[in-house]
Amino acid sequence: MIAKRVFYQGRVQGVGFxxxxxxxxxxxxxxxxxxxxxxxxxxxxxxxxxEEIEEFLQAIRDxxxxxxxxxxxxDEIRPLSGxxxxxxxx
Numbered sequence: 197m198i199a200k201r202v203f204y205q206g207r208v209q210g211v212g213f214x215x216x217x218x219x220x221x222x223x224x225x226x227x228x229x230x231x232x233x234x235x236x237x238x239x240x241x242x243x244x245x246x247e248e249i250e251e252f253l254q255a256i257r258d259x260x261x262x263x264x265x266x267x268x269x270x271d272e273i274r275p276l277s278g279x280x281x282x283x284x285x286x
Contacts, residue, residue, distance in 0.1 A: 230285065
């Protein structure tokens with residue numbers, strides 16, 4: 197089990213980014229959350245098996261969202277215990 201913090205930069209707010217990510221995640225065995233930041237980026241934290249996370253991140257890159265993303269920054273972070281589901285934070 198690993199966890200990653202991902203920042204998406206570009207025109208990623210106001211385009212349904214978080215809701216598309218929430219739809220895409222249903223095909224993967226991961227937990228976490230996604231939220232808009234005040235600086236215009238979208239932040240996501242995702243936790244699961246390494247291959248599930250990589251496939252989920254690739255699904256985001258392969259989706260129509262790729263046209264809105266200028267830069268992706270990914271950092272490995274410490275997994276949190278007790279995290280359930282995948283949420284959109286407001």
